[in-house]
Amino acid sequence: xxxxxxxxxxxxxxxxxxxxxxxxxxxxxxxxxxxxxxxxxxxxxxxxxxxxxxxxxxxxxxxxxxxxxxxxxxxxxxxxxxxxxxxxxxxxxxxxxxxxxxxxxxxxxxxxxxxxxxxxxxxxxxxxxxxxxxxxxxxxxxxxxxxxxxxxxxxxxxxxxxxxxxxxxxxxxxxxxxxxxxxxxxxxxxxxxxxxxxxxxxxxxxxxxxxxxxxxxxxxxxxxxxxx
Ligand code: C5P
Numbered sequence: 001x002x003x004x005x006x007x008x009x010x011x012x013x014x015x016x017x018x019x020x021x022x023x024x025x026x027x028x029x030x031x032x033x034x035x036x037x038x039x040x041x042x043x044x045x046x047x048x049x050x051x052x053x054x055x056x057x058x059x060x061x062x063x064x065x066x067x068x069x070x071x072x073x074x075x076x077x078x079x080x081x082x083x084x085x086x087x088x089x090x091x092x093x094x095x096x097x098x099x100x101x102x103x104x105x106x107x108x109x110x111x112x113x114x115x116x117x118x119x120x121x122x123x124x125x126x127x128x129x130x131x132x133x134x135x136x137x138x139x140x141x142x143x144x145x146x147x148x149x150x151x152x153x154x155x156x157x158x159x160x161x162x163x164x165x166x167x168x169x170x171x172x173x174x175x176x177x178x179x180x181x182x183x184x185x186x187x188x189x190x191x192x193x194x195x196x197x198x199x200x201x202x203x204x205x206x207x208x209x210x211x212x213x214x215x216x217x218x219x220x221x222x223x224x225x226x227x228x
Contacts, residue, residue: 001045001121001125002046002047002100002101003045003046003047003100003101003103003121003167004046004047004048004049004050004091004096004100004101004102004103004170005040005046005048005049005050005102005103005104005165006049006050006052006074006087006088006102006104007033007036007037007049007051007052007087007104007105007106007107008052008076008083008084008104008106008107009021009023009033009051009052009053009060009076009083009107010053010054010075010076010077010083011023011076011080011083011107011108013108013213013214015214015215016214016215016216016219017216018216021054021057022108022213022214023036023107023108024059025213025219027219027222027223027226028223028227031059031063032107032108032110032213032219033051033063033107034063034064034065035110035111036105036106036107036108036109036112037049037051037065037071039105039110039112039114039117040103040105041065041068041070041071042114043114045121047096047100048070048071048072049070049071049072050071050072050073050074050087050090050091050094051066051071051072051073051074051087051107052073052074052075052076052077052083052086052087053073053074053075054075054076055076057076060073072090072094073090074086074087074089074090079181079187080187080188081177081181081187081188081193082181084104084177084190085174085177087104088102088170088173088177089174092170092174096170097170098170098171098172099169099170100169101121101124101130101167101168101169101170102167102170102173103120103164103165103166104164104167104168104173104190105164106164106212108213108214109163109164109211109213110213110222111209111210111222112210113206113207113209113210116133116210117165119204119206120132120133120165120167120204120206121167124202124204127202129168129172129194129199129200129201129202130166130169130172130194130201130202131166131167131191131201131202131203131204132162132163132165132167132189132190132191132201132202132204133163133164133165133166133204133205133210134160134161134163134203134205135160135161135163135205135207135208135210136156136160136161136205137156137160137161138156140153140156141153141154141156141159142154160203162189162191163206163210163212164189164212166191166201168190168194168201172194172199173190173193173194176193176194176196176197177190179193179196179197180193180197183196209225
């Protein structure tokens with residue numbers, strides 16, 4: 001199905017310990033953010049894309065893709081969910097309708113495979129709620145107390161890691177995020193806002209290498225992988 005994209009890119013990425021927000025670090029000759037946008041700009045069903053950037057962001061206007069007519073800019077907010085909400089409001093202003101599909105994807109996730117993107121779109125095309133790319137937990141999982149003492153082993157067969165893109169209808173996502181934020185609940189991804197509204201988003205199994213660049217070694221790992 002045709003779809004819009006919102007890329008929250010207003011974070012600082014302090015765990016990278018770099019001189020600039022992590023989405024502007026170089027990876028194989030381009031910034032991380034440019035690679036992330038390429039995943040969608042090369043895709044035929046894209047209707048348009050909104051990037052949410054911090055007010056004091058000096059790097060975004062210098063990227064060639066910021067002048068692409070399909071690429072629009074929105075403000076960032078204090079939390080990721082605030083940034084996403086700004087992006088969704090921008091989409092409505094661009095003429096997107098509440099029943100349109102929106103994919104929200106982290107700026108710092110530049111290794112999205114087109115096969116995963118297509119799988120997500122095909123699986124959810126007729127879904128009443130929407131869903132997200134996710135990966136089943138691989139390791140044995142422990143629940144611990146504050147002192148780092150194991151309390152129990154968790155059944156990993158029902159545990160998944162939530163990735164992006166996350167795909168929902170514009171109207172229901174905007175309302176769920178606004179309500180969740182107004183109620184003060186923690187919303188670290190779009191699905192959690194939908195869950196809070198009583199829905200059950202579908203998990204679509206994706207590739208484990210669709211990783212979010214968080215620490216310096218993640219960037220080195222991807223650089224090596226793209227070289228070979
Ligand atoms: O920090 P973390 O990696 O969890 O951030 C996930 C995504 O959310 C990143 O793409 C980051 O730029 C974005 N973000 C945002 N606005 C914030 C915080 C994070 O757009 N206030």
